[in-house]
Amino acid sequence: MSERIRVAVLGAAGRMGSTVVRAVQEAPDLELVATLDAGDDVGALADSGVQVAVDFTVPSATEANVLALVDAGIHAVVGTTGWTDESLGRVRSRLEARPGAGVLIAPNFALGAVLAMTFASRAARYFDSVEVIELHHPDKVDAPSGTARHTAAGIAAARAAAGVGPSPDATTSALDGARGADVDGVRVHSVRLRGLVAHEEILLGNPGEMLTLRHDSFDRVSFMPGVLLGIREVGARPGLTVGLEHFLDLG
Amino acid sequence: MSERIRVAVLGAAGRMGSTVVRAVQEAPDLELVATLDAGDDVGALADSGVQVAVDFTVPSATEANVLALVDAGIHAVVGTTGWTDESLGRVRSRLEARPGAGVLIAPNFALGAVLAMTFASRAARYFDSVEVIELHHPDKVDAPSGTARHTAAGIAAARAAAGVGPSPDATTSALDGARGADVDGVRVHSVRLRGLVAHEEILLGNPGEMLTLRHDSFDRVSFMPGVLLGIREVGARPGLTVGLEHFLDLG
């Protein structure tokens, strides 16, 4: 039997962190060897033989954590948000001295969401029309969701690269807001409904046909298969990778 | 075998009218005895023994047609738009002299659309949240569609009558238009997509559950079952009826 991968979890007391802790404990090919919270010394992990560390901490701490992990020669799987081009650049620089180390930073670990976004971008150039609907619980404060904006921006970029024009729209008389928000020329509609969690639907239309890509997220455990895949693959992918889709074999 | 109902079609050369002509010809319990177009004399129908006349003409002609039909003692099934409270009042007045005559005026003869609207109004008071999405081909000039506005207005009225407050919404930061149009306090989102025809979805949410009512109209023949039902029932429903839902037995 092959050796189990030795894993540490940073931010282990948080909502996401504690879910990761359970998922690692239940995975037969992984061994949980350390859990850290605010104030704990990341550098000390090297002595425990940790191979991969998962970071679901806070924006103010994650960059320092990742830099320390790189220095310690520990691969990192990062779900914390707040990364900028500058902070990503500093991780890339630090990795130059550690060519074997891998860092995966992903804004979304739900495989279904990542696949829906990736497929939408790839399909977008082949359809006359594309629109996005996102549906969330009514306690959400921003609209559209970050995922939907990111999806629409990816669609817009793919269509621009392929030289595809805007979706046709003959609307001349509309109530304010009826046609949704405009994200890089792609219409995005935000539904807020008690009972929902997080859902996204991408609609692509051609004469006589429609392709729909829909992702439903019912529970935060939906992130775990993506996190486990990251843990298993990051050691074989040196350097910085941004986005789980690059770890997927999508043909 | 029972007698067949003797039917005339007004506006027989139009898109809807010609579809009605075919549907009447194919129905074993109906007999097509006259087809009229612009300029033909409605009053002469009485001599042909016409029992029910279907009017899919134009807003400028339909009221005069209906008044002439009432005078002639012919029941009327009307799909032409453009009716106002005043023109409906004139039909009611004229019917007073003809207590046996029935007139059905319906903005929508698609059974599925009528049922979706009716069910939405009845269900609306039992849910925390309600929103409407309508989806049409991109050559449509108005947004939201008349059907969606009518649906939202019916939902709003039903919730107000039951003392239900507005759908919860914590949005504090939104792109313009993301949250859709506001129709009497109900959010309505309009999607325009090549390949679509006419579609409406009503979403109702409570803690832990969602009820979805969706109507897809793929083709204008979808109006025919409702028109035939109108023809068969109008003789037994004297007076003016506005809306096909009143001819349905919905418990």
Added chain:
Amino acid sequence: MSERIRVAVLGAAGRMGSTVVRAVQEAPDLELVATLDAGDDVGALADSGVQVAVDFTVPSATEANVLALVDAGIHAVVGTTGWTDESLGRVRSRLEARPGAGVLIAPNFALGAVLAMTFASRAARYFDSVEVIELHHPDKVDAPSGTARHTAAGIAAARAAAGVGPSPDATTSALDGARGADVDGVRVHSVRLRGLVAHEEILLGNPGEMLTLRHDSFDRVSFMPGVLLGIREVGARPGLTVGLEHFLDLG
């Protein structure tokens, strides 16, 4: 301010019972005055001034509980399964001596599920075709679900009562099982998928149109609005009522 309704919960330690306890505690117009579990004396509730008791116990206990509640003049709201025509008959007999007491026994308290079933039965006679798809988590042992069987049976009965024939089906060559199960002549398809909870979709088709009624149950809290509605209404509905739909005002 009006008096709060005094409520007891039987089976308070169970999964459903404990959820009911919380919901009653959070409702401003209800007062939780007693919780009972196996072995506790139902008869003693009368002394606490309990007006309504909610029973989510077990099939072997529920009938005796309800009979004791009726004897004590306490209204009952019952979500326990296992009722037969005979046991319902015994409740009806006992109620004869207590004309003011109300008993609501409901197989399903999710408002959305009850509405989907009711609307499906009412709409079924107006469409050529009707089929049912139910979707559940893959740990479910029976297929189709009880709710889907109940829905299909209601649809079949409504179509039979209206003299509507079977849904058209030209299939002459099929793989075993492709066309689903046959429940009183209505096709029912059972999907089992990791990540799902409990979902049902009723599809109704006419030439050129489709009406879809879908219910998604994401969490057991979805039963609470129906249970609370039962508690509030049961006092005004003397006698035995089977099915939450009879407490809804559906026009």
Added chain:
Amino acid sequence: MSERIRVAVLGAAGRMGSTVVRAVQEAPDLELVATLDAGDDVGALADSGVQVAVDFTVPSATEANVLALVDAGIHAVVGTTGWTDESLGRVRSRLEARPGAGVLIAPNFALGAVLAMTFASRAARYFDSVEVIELHHPDKVDAPSGTARHTAAGIAAARAAAGVGPSPDATTSALDGARGADVDGVRVHSVRLRGLVAHEEILLGNPGEMLTLRHDSFDRVSFMPGVLLGIREVGARPGLTVGLEHFLDLG
């Protein structure tokens, strides 16, 4: 301005063929220079300077047509069904003498259907559960549809190649047919409903999430964008290609 591609249509009088004729006539970068029907001489097309021929004829004629086109140095885009491994082998042999000629044979030219199938195969390995629902008009004689069987077979092959086990299913008590047909271990459900045309839904489930890929075909014109793409690309893809997906740039 670049030269227009000179196109011939074989089977021009058929339902699909006549639709292709119109689509080619309306495309500004294509020139329709010949239409052929049963009995016409394919070999003579070379004299008209035809560059690409589209074949929507009948299974008994298509192979001879394609071989004649290859001999004449004309690229072929073929939507006729009935191809076997043997007939495909004969096309490959003939192409050896004409290394510049391209032949595209595709069972399905609807871009949305091809993308749904391709994406389903690529995503299938990342999910615990996968099932397929196909929905068609009730005049269809076979169930499941050929597209759905093909989709399920592709999913099954992709999961087998990645070493993924069967979808979980705890069903121990089921009505006959409830769980659908078994296609290589993937469950397929066939709905037949008046009003529908051709629709397919692939459901992929993981703990806490679902990814849905749905294709709706409303009208035969949905095949045209794929046929036009084939005409434009086949000249740059020498040899035999089976399946439109190989002409798409899916990253």
